[in-house]
Amino acid sequence: MSHIVKTTLVLPDDLLLEAKTLAVRRKTTLKALIEAALRREIRPSMEPENPDPSRFEVGPFGILRIRKASGSPSTTVAQVHAVQEALENEELERMSHPQRS
Numbered sequence: 001m002s003h004i005v006k007t008t009l010v011l012p013d014d015l016l017l018e019a020k021t022l023a024v025r026r027k028t029t030l031k032a033l034i035e036a037a038l039r040r041e042i043r044p045s046m047e048p049e050n051p052d053p054s055r056f057e058v059g060p061f062g063i064l065r066i067r068k069a070s071g072s073p074s075t076t077v078a079q080v081h082a083v084q085e086a087l088e089n090e091e092l093e094r095m096s097h098p099q100r101s
Contacts, residue, residue, distance in 0.1 A: 009034075 011019075023033045050056055050064060057067045068074075 019033055020030055023030045026033070050058060053067075055067055056064045059065045
């Protein structure tokens, strides 16, 4: 059985005015509008939309990440450092030898 509790909300005037206006436009009450908004905010989303399940997967925090190919080796910290170093070297090379127009 669900109990109803009365409470007081302190809202900025402009937000309350917008909410009341929206409630009138939707032909509902302010109470119903606030209740629906709270339920939407509190309800856990079922699962984020995945635009391409063959390429992406939903990670542990609900964030899309690139799906690993089966059997593909994991990227190591050393590999990441090597890529970073190569990019830094490229940038240093570009800076030290600017192209002339």
